[in-house]
Amino acid sequence: MAKQTLQWTDQYVEELIGNLLRVGVTLAAAVVLFGGIVYLFRHGRAAPQYHVFMGEPTDLRSVSGIVKDALAFRGRGLIQLGLLLLIATPVARVAFSVAAFAMQRDRLYVVVALIVLAVLMCSLTGGRA
């Protein structure tokens, strides 16, 4: 057990976090690019309407709606799924930090990371207020 604690040096944790971030961003970008191609292929000839703000339809505003649209293979749903993956990447980083601080037996920073994680979760789930 003592040996395992030794392995979780700050340098090692940072390297793991670096890899986590790279994988997350690459994966998100790939999904967004794929969804973008599907979207342009189907709707590319229409006229853009970004000068007036109308807000997104409700299915593109919630996690469940986005997943449903993406499974239905709709371009905008797929893009939004990629964007969700992108938003989830820093959240995963914080969640991973909780575990890493716990392995280092740094209770103070387990609490600090948990607070940050709680704020992120509140925003992602209860932001409708």
Place this chain on the structure above:
Amino acid sequence: MNIIEFTLLVWVSSLLAGFVGSLTGLGGGIIITPVLTLALGVDLRYAIGATLVSVIATSSGAAAAYVREGFSNIRIGMFLEIATTVGAVMGALLAARISTGAISIIFGLVLLYSAYASSRPRHERVGDCQPDPLATRLKMNGSYPTPDGPKSYCAQAVPTGFSLMFGAGILSGLLGIGPGAVKVIAMDQAMGLPFKVSTTTSNFMIGVTAAASAGVYLSRGYIDPGLATPVMLGVVVGALVGARVLTRAKTRWLRLVFGLVIGIMAVEMIYHGLTGRL
């Protein structure tokens, strides 16, 4: 102009914004919002939503490279993230309550200050430091690699830095950008961190801060997939190219030219906000 042409135009603009943002150290996010609204006529709310997403991508992409070099301080970052994430959620909630004109004016002012701050020479605090009791308790002191071996540093004025980063979080949530300029005041000047440590640590924090407000923006319908796609993919590629050039080219005159362009954009944002044209 159909969606394909518009998407290409936004992609090229975002590529340039990412490139310039990386060279000037301002970040692509703060540059693409004025380009989208002023030049391409996009509503400010859509522009902010798309920018926010690109900020998460560039921050996480760059952080992956930075953390390997061992400059960033994950404890300082995590501790200050309490302030920035709470601030970001409040800023995002505030964004729905105030007019786009007011947001535009605040954006212009922040942009103007950022351009000014990034053009000034940086003074690094040198000499030995007395360890601050609170910073020591929070295990914030550390060391970073230099050509002459690891150099140690210690953090100062934690409450001041924390409060300033709370303000940075509010601005970030309100405007959909990274908290770049305030970070310099908070981490370099108040907390006395070495420049390399503060820059990499702050970049590390930007993604988490932006993710905190992204939830609010997503549920409000500000994040449009059709617009966010070219912005995100453009800014990320531009930032990567910019980072390559930065290590080779002499960037002094480039910074001056871009600083001027950014200053003009800032004034335009303020003007449009005042005349209610956004």
